[in-house]
Amino acid sequence: MPANNAAVTYRKAYRGNWLRVASIAAFFALWQIAATLSADADLLPGPLRVLNSLRDHALHGQLFFHLGMTLQRVAIAFVLAMLAGSAIGILMGRLRWTNSALDGLLVIALNVPALVTIILCYIWLGLNEFAAVAAVAINKIPTVAVTVREGARALDTRLLEVGHVYQISRSRRLRNIILPQLYPYLLAAARSGLALIWKIVLVVELLGRSNGVGFQLGTFFNFFDITSILAYTLAFVLVIFLLEAVLFRPLDRHIGRWRAQ
Amino acid sequence: MTGLSIEVQEKRFDALAAPVIGPLSLSLAEGEFVCLIGPSGSGKSTLLSMIAGLDRQWQGRVSLAGDAPPGFLFQEPRLMPWLTVADNIELVCAEPSRPRTLAMLDRVGLSDAAGRFPSELSGGMQRRVAVARAFINRPPVLLLDEPFVSLDAPAANQLRRLLESLWLEYKPTVLFVTHDLAEAIAMGDRLVFLGRDPAHIIKQLRVDLPRPRELTGTAVTACLQALLGEHPDLLSGRL
Incomplete structure (x- = not known):
């Protein structure tokens, strides 16, 4: 029976992978057809031309430098936003008065357009790296807080009572009783957070930095170099796929390993 | 007394x-x-x-x-589902010791269960783990x-x-x-x-x-x- 189940699971996973590859292949095929049909190859370059351009930028251009700068900003802003957002979310989920005090502010923070935060950060903090990273992090903190607050509200009191009765230390309670219940929420916040941060970082770079993918896209836009724009986009997408494969999915599996198969 | x-x-x-x-x-x-x-x-x-x-x-x-x-035994076993049986017991110990945990598991008749998760155990076995957790510190x-x-x-x-x-x-x-x-x-x-x-x-x-x-x-x-x-x-x- 277990062997049979394993076979079914394997077959399902196999079919899932196959569909994933097929959908991406279909996308590239459609792209190629559209490019062939279009009159102006500069306006809609095909996938092969974009791949060639990607190779040129990687080997002879500054793709890695700019990608590296962007990734660095993403990483710092991501860590800051996750730490601050989780702390606020846990507080608001567990202490009713902090929720009353901060809920209105949270609604405002969620609805201020990203562009406004970015412009104000640059004006008030100066056109520097600190302002750039701060602008990105501030945009992300409220959504992390909202997600983690849901998790903190759903904590199982019966398990928390075990910690109290046995007088388990605060840090061990956090690590072994509270955080494991929050992991699904933290992971959801991290995933959606990364997607949002990517988008905001590029705007921040476009508006006030002299390097990074956003800055490069701005330059290509001025020269109407659509092939390069798509090449940089492609590089970006590859990085995201890589992160999903080597970071989030293994993490998901590791955290969920106690669930019965 | x-x-x-x-x-x-x-x-x-x-x-x-x-x-x-x-x-x-x-x-x-x-x-x-x-x-x-x-x-x-x-x-x-x-x-x-x-x-x-x-x-x-x-x-x-x-x-x-x-x-x-x-020591406290609740109506339900109340084990942490993400911790193994041994880790669940050691969670309540200020100074956990694996030999002591294994000896206690042996005592409650669960010598093979140390590395398993609670979801893999029957209701009766989960209670045994809770009993072991209640006695491990000799309260x-x-x-x-x-x-x-x-x-x-x-x-x-x-x-x-x-x-x-x-x-x-x-x-x-x-x-x-x-x-x-x-x-x-x-x-x-x-x-x-x-x-x-x-x-x-x-x-x-x-x-x-x-x-x-x-x-x-x-x-x-x-x-x-x-x-x-x-x-x-x-x-x-x-x-």
Whole structure:
């Protein structure tokens, strides 16, 4: 029976992978057809031309430098936003008065357009790296807080009572009783957070930095170099796929390993 | 020596509501096994939460011998589903030791389960883990809140035997909350009966039957029938 189940699971996973590859292949095929049909190859370059351009930028251009700068900003802003957002979310989920005090502010923070935060950060903090990273992090903190607050509200009191009765230390309670219940929420916040941060970082770079993918896209836009724009986009997408494969999915599996198969 | 004593002046869930526990005082000798019997809703679980320090909103005082956290068996096993059996037990140890954990698991008949997750165990096995967790620190006081209610009769009986043998080995002071009179007679040195609205002690009884006592044996049954013959409404909280 277990062997049979394993076979079914394997077959399902196999079919899932196959569909994933097929959908991406279909996308590239459609792209190629559209490019062939279009009159102006500069306006809609095909996938092969974009791949060639990607190779040129990687080997002879500054793709890695700019990608590296962007990734660095993403990483710092991501860590800051996750730490601050989780702390606020846990507080608001567990202490009713902090929720009353901060809920209105949270609604405002969620609805201020990203562009406004970015412009104000640059004006008030100066056109520097600190302002750039701060602008990105501030945009992300409220959504992390909202997600983690849901998790903190759903904590199982019966398990928390075990910690109290046995007088388990605060840090061990956090690590072994509270955080494991929050992991699904933290992971959801991290995933959606990364997607949002990517988008905001590029705007921040476009508006006030002299390097990074956003800055490069701005330059290509001025020269109407659509092939390069798509090449940089492609590089970006590859990085995201890589992160999903080597970071989030293994993490998901590791955290969920106690669930019965 | 006193193992556990509690003196309640009053416990209300709400300042405006009627008290759920009235003036009540109960004292257990060191190593004594006391069963607290009352109808459901009579406040016996609340009393246990107050003794364990989970509920601090009441007037009165409680003292536990030994100044160490009590062992506690809840109605459900309450294991952390993301921790293995051994990690669940060591979670309550200030200084965990794997050999000690494995010895305790062996003692409760789960020598092969150390590395498994709770979801891989049967209900009875999960209770055994909870029992091991309750005894691992050799607590001077053990509190039990109807820990065997949702088990089938053979599994519940096995766990009662296990609990009794661990109690005889470590001799903690035990307060066992139940609504099952036969179970109380089979386990307790002394029975304490609660009345309701608000909870108060209506009767106490020493049980001097020799151990081990068979839950359905003649001695327990005779004691039960004599008690119910004298006080037919005892289990509804009336004398």
